[in-house]
Amino acid sequence: MFAYVVKRLLSGVVVLFLISMSVFLLFWYGPSEPAQTICDNDTSNRCTPARLEVFRENLGFNNAWYEEYGTFMKGVVAGREIQFGSTTKFQCDAPCLGYSYRTKAPVFEEMKTRMPATFSVAIGGAFLYLALGIPIGVAAARRRGTLADKALVSSFLVISSIPYYLFALLTWLFLTISWEIPLFAETGYFPITENPAKWFSGMLLAWLALGAFGCTQYTRYARGSMVEVLNEDYIRTAKSKGLTSNSVVYRHGLRAALVPVITIFGIEFGTLLAGTIFTERIFDIDGIGLWALQAVSQRDLPVVSATALFGAAVLIISNIVVDVVYSILDPRVRLS
Amino acid sequence: MTITSPSSAAPASDVDGPFLQVEDLTVTFPTQDGPVQAVKGLSYSVELGKTLGIVGESGSGKSVSSMAVMGLHDAKSSEITGSIRVGGTEVVGLAESRMRKLRGNSMAMIFQDALAALHPFYRVGDQLAEGYAMHHPKASKRDARRRAIEMLDRVGIPQPDRRVDDFPHQFSGGMRQRAMIAMGLINDPSLLIADEPTTALDVTVQAQILDLLQDLQREFNSAVIIITHDLGVIAEMADDVLVMYAGRCVEFGTTKEILTKPEMPYSWGLLSSIPEVGASTDARLIPIPGNPPSLLKPPSGCSFHPRCAHRGKVPGDLCVTELPELTSASNRAGHLKRCHLPNPQEIYQTEVLPEIAPDLAEETR
Secondary structure (H helix, E strand, C coil), rough: HHHHHHHHHHHHHHHHHHHHHHHHHHHHCCCCCHHHHHHHCCCCCCCCCCHHHHHHHHCCCCCCCHHHHHHHHHHHHHHHEEEEECCCCCEEECCCCCCCCCCEEEEEEEEEHHHHHHHHHHHHHHHHHHHHHHHHHHHHHHHHCCCHHHHHHHHHHHHHHCCCCHHHHHHHHHHHCCCHHHHHHHCCCCCCCCCCCHHHHHHHHHHHHHHHHHHHEEEHHHHHHHHHHCCHHHHHHHHCCCCHHHHHHHHHHHHHHHHHHHHHHHHHHHHHCCCCCCHHHHHCCHHHHHHHHHHHCCCCCHHHHHHHHHHHHHHHHHHHHHHHHHHCCCCCCCCC | CCCCCCHHHHCCCCCCCCEEEEEEEEEEEECCCEEEEEEEEEEEECCCCCCEEEECCCCCCHHHHHHHHHHHHHHHHCCCEEEEEEECEECCCHHHHHHHHEECCCCCECCHHHHCCCCCCCCHHHHHHHHHHHHCCCCCHHHHHHHHHHHHHHHHCCCCCHHCCHHHHHCHHHHHHHHHHHHHCCCCCCCEEEEECCCCHHHHHHHHHHHHHHHHHHCCCCCCEEEEECCHHHHHHHCCCEECCCCCCEEEEEEHHHCCCCCHHHHHHHHHCCCCCCCCCCCCCCCCCCCCCCCCCCCCCCCCCCHHHHHCCCCCCCCHHHHCCCCCCCCCCCECCCCCCCHHHHCCCCCCHHCCCHHHHHCCC
């Protein structure tokens, strides 16, 4: 298994390399002029063509793309020196993902400060929707065809047909703005190390929105998977041994039913970690997603490529974790 | 009971007569298109130490009736009437908690396709031990494991103390079926139902499994029901045979009677459909024409009439209008058939046998 994980990680590095190159090329040949942003910022919107040219030269836009990409990659591995305009020079240590054109702060440092917010949102939300969705799905599967099951399935279908951003926005508008519930008054990310209670109450609404919305989907996945498993021959065998129905459903049924649910979860959780743009935007949480959104609109190339790389890395890792969990759940799966 | 035997004070063991008695069993599944009667008015009994073979094609109700004996039908989606007595206990309508105590303990079931019937995620030994521990709450984990190894050894799995920790996919097909049998027998059940235990196996392994079942039956003196569509298995294993068609018993008798003097055209059809090794090349394989009937709209009269080649020999429209009673066959007491034909023996000897086994027909003439 160890060899498998190493192999997957190595191929993940190749994927990251390709993604970084594509993002770089997209910006390089894209219609916007990244140097313009930084020039406008630096000169309080009095950017002359001569000044722009200085920035272009500094940022390497006058060189061939592969030369600049080489510089970027060298920075990732060994660090490099970055110059903005004619005066300021920055030493960027490895792993150097560049300096933000807008804030002139090292991208990697900023990513580190923003990650806890995104992880808080993603882990709390995912915990809620799994903790709600799977038990409700199993309960519905055991009562399949009954009125309660049908009512649950159709009402959950209605909820999950609402676009998520609308759902989250309505949650915030009603709970925080209209009804002014004190618990949800101040949403946002507050470092857990400074004030755990504030961190919790700041995150709570985002978790509830993610959890309530996600659990409708996971209920459907878990229910469908469980209904299928309960029709398997080995469930009939378990019953014929005289086991209690709880033992049949949870010991024999649930473990098998979890396998497809975990596949979906692995992919979704990766996406969630890579930046929950809507959640962060609506509940005002300063995480990776919000950062990426701002960077795109401000043509902040180093931040965009850093967030893209972060998203890719998270997806790759969560896929490896899913494979490992598979092999633990299902002994027939051999990782090689 | 008129004679008081000394042992009559002991409960359960003093049950006289057959261990399993099924009377007028009917299993109905309500569906969206109306009720489906999968088993209709079925009666049979099996004594300890005896084997009953149930034959019939897919959908004839053979598995459904046995699942009813085990109480494996979901009470919400099925309706069971009639009587099933296991060791004197009426199990139709028995509370689930009491049913569970019988299931896997005094009666057990072996399923076909052991690969699907064993849980792919759990070790074989754990699956065996689980059944033992369930019915022996005082037994320790170690006891249950020891018992599992003992049973694996008994059914002929080599190095059972090592294989006990294997997963089902690490076993061969025959070994999986052996493990399945070990699982069924782990609590010494008095009734064992084997649902097509050899269907998924290759021929040489089939013979081994049948041998094993016979050995174990002798050893444990249990009542066995073997469900199959293979008359070869019946000939090998069964004392009595029950032929089912469209949910009903259409013929019943000792194995010898049913295999040599069948009186119901469907049984003839079954016999004509088996190829025989070493049969003369003149012998023909004659499939039964048509398909099994829909249970949603069963044919009027005799369920077999749309496929029956001999219904012309019955006067009038009797086969279409009236369901034949299960009556004594002409040969011997204990042989029952459900057919309107007035002279089935004669038709079998003169028309059916020469077609399917010419040399056999010569001999008996």
